[in-house]
Amino acid sequence: MSRNDVIFRRFEQKDADDVWLLHRRASEAVGVRAPEGGWEDDLNNIDEVYIASGGDFVVAHIGSKLTAMGGLQPVDDEVAELKRMRVDPAFQRRGLGRRILSELESRAVALGFKWIKLDTTTIQVGAQRLYETAGYIPRGEGVLHGYAVIFYEKCFADQGDDET
Incomplete structure (x- = not known):
């Protein structure tokens, strides 16, 4: 697989079934599988939850196969939550x-956040390594949907902007 084989683009409704399958496959591969329920409702309405709300949802394809995905869900004008980061096992x-x-x-950054x-489970050591090497700072731990999680954040604002 070369870097040029991967196409990144915004989610389209035709991706919905593949997004759901990738979510399930990737979650199960790392041992994270809660019962189907309301905590997954965002995946049934990606256009509204992520895109129309001012965030985004990106899919990656190699050929016709959906291989990775992730979303940005606005929390407020300055903060987005990274959600549903998945890579096909x-x-x-x-x-x-x-x-x-x-x-x-x-x-x-382009959207102004x-x-x-984000959060990731304590059992997802690979995800923790990815986020930490990308500059995300652990900000605490908690429990979500029955799983122990670590909360992370990363600032993109120019820290010098506050001193004008």
Whole structure:
């Protein structure tokens, strides 16, 4: 797989079934599988939850196969939450996670967000490594949907802007 084989683009409704399948496949591969329920409702309405709300949702394809995805959900005018970062298990360890993260960060900055926050489970050591090497700072721990999680954040604002 060369870097040019991967196409990144905004989610389109025709991706909905593949997004759901990738979410399930990637979650199960790392041992994270809560019962289907309201915590996954965002994946049934990506256009409204992510895009129409002022955020974004990006998919990555190699040929016709959806291989990675992730969303930016606005929290407020300055903060977006990174959600649903997934890489197909068959395509992991090839840099796709880092590339989709970079794509989402670029879109967050273009949309005017100054911070990205996220959470990941304590059992997802690979995800923790990805976020920490990309400059995300752990800001605490908690429990979400029955899983122990670590909360992270990263600032994109120029810290010198406050001193005008």
